[in-house]
Amino acid sequence: MSATVATPQKNRDVAAALSRRRRRTDTVIRGLCIAATVLGLLFLISILLTLLLRGLGGISLNVFTQPTRPPGSGGGLLNPIIGSLIQVALATAIGTPIGMLAGTYLAEYARGSRLGGVVRFVSDILLSAPSILIGLFVYQILVLPFGGFSGWAGVAALAIIVIPVVIRTTEDMLSLLPNTLRESVIGLGAPKWKMVVLVGWRAAASGIVTGVLLAVARIAGETAPLLFTSLGNLNWSVNLAQPMASLPVTIYSYAGSPFEDWVSLAWAGALITTLSVLILNILARSVLSAKR
Template sequence: MADALSAPTLRRPATALARRRKRMDRLIGLFAYASTAIGLFFLGWLLVTLIGRGAAAFDVTIFTKSTAPPGSGGGLLNAMVGTLIQTVLGTAIGAPIGLLVGTYLAEYARNSVLGNTVRFVSDILLSAPSILIGLFVYQLIVINTGGFSGWAGVVALAIIVIPVVVRTTEDMLRLIPDTLREAAIGLGSPKWVMIRFVCYRAAMQGIITGVLLAVARIAGETAPLLFTSLGNLNWSTDLNEAMPSLPITIYQYAASPYDDWIALAWVGALIITVAVLAINIVARYLIRTEPSRK
């Protein structure tokens, strides 16, 4: 009789607890959906405004003419070429360094004090504001060489690339099962041969994805270039002088009082957005196809 009476009594607190958990789960879910909707709303608003303003002023001369004085019907050719040169060179310098550092952390220094220190510094550099990197390169190169230059901008962008590639390379190499490494070593392969022909091949798609994400980040950087390459409204591909770039041109044109320059700023912002979006789509595609490829 006592057992029969105690069973419903014990069941009631459990039922009440389950109801509270369900209510809390629904509340958190509602909050998550609301937050997502708010974020998507502002993102959509931003994209619609950008496409509307940029497409209205879009013209073929954007890709055929350089920047010109107000009312002269100039384009953004020199700015796009300058951005392309600095982005490609910054990636070409920073990506191999990041690849080697990431390989060292994943294959040679997993639990060592030096490896943990390098990893900690890389993580700090990854989250550091880009303007601080620009100030660092300004002190290191611009002041010592006596002027702004494209090379200073390249170095600043390369420093931004390095920690991104370090993190993705280390993560991708750590995902490779140790049995593959042991099999290669068991066949008599030196460690560097195992890393090159086993680890790199297995992680290549993820590493390329990390490089693409780094390119997407530096393509729209403005702050570090203001302290290094400075920008140039004239045509210039000389890395020893101040060099034009699309982000700086957008910054200068958007703050100007001239309507045609402001319109060009919107077009430049649209071009950067489309380019970065395309790079991110490619990177996401590579990430998704990585498991199926394996």
């Protein structure tokens, strides 16, 4: 009789000890997670505060209305800003359709195929490849053979960075669509390409747009590939066949100079780039949230 009573009591004691141990473990893990989050936020806040304090001091009307000039001449960042806008816009316009079509192929036509696996593998490599390697690749095929740096080479390098991001986003968004939706459209007699274009793309539009905006945010701050392609230009030029200025390369060049006005412009350019990327990320999340 005593053994029968002791067994449930022993089981309750074991369960209580196990519960206490789990609570202690949960408390420790939660504390570590909170500490890591606070540490990361502290670094982020310190970076943003430094950028605001140093960058706001260099913001003036000249930054947006005057091109780059020699030190002490009251120059601005007009030509790097325009150069970055041109190169990013063209790279997005070139990379987005390619990425959408490739992602659509992987999601709708290449499921389980060997070619689809190869395309997906190459896309994943490009997605994780250092951007400087892409710059070196474009340098070998578009800069050396044509005898000089150019805006088109910079556009090509940035477009290559855009493509895998859009491929992954398009494939993932289309893969989330229920098969019943596809079957119902095809059952009505519509060809598959109409199902993809008129139904699939529309249903996945918010996710695809989010991927495009994230790709733009990524290439907006790229410096390494542009150093090997468009290089930069201290003079006003919108000729894509010639070296073209860009904001990241100008920041890189000015930040290490011994001239205070150039360093101030570098901080101002860094602030403009950061705010632009921040706005694009907020816009991407807003677009995604609005469709949910």
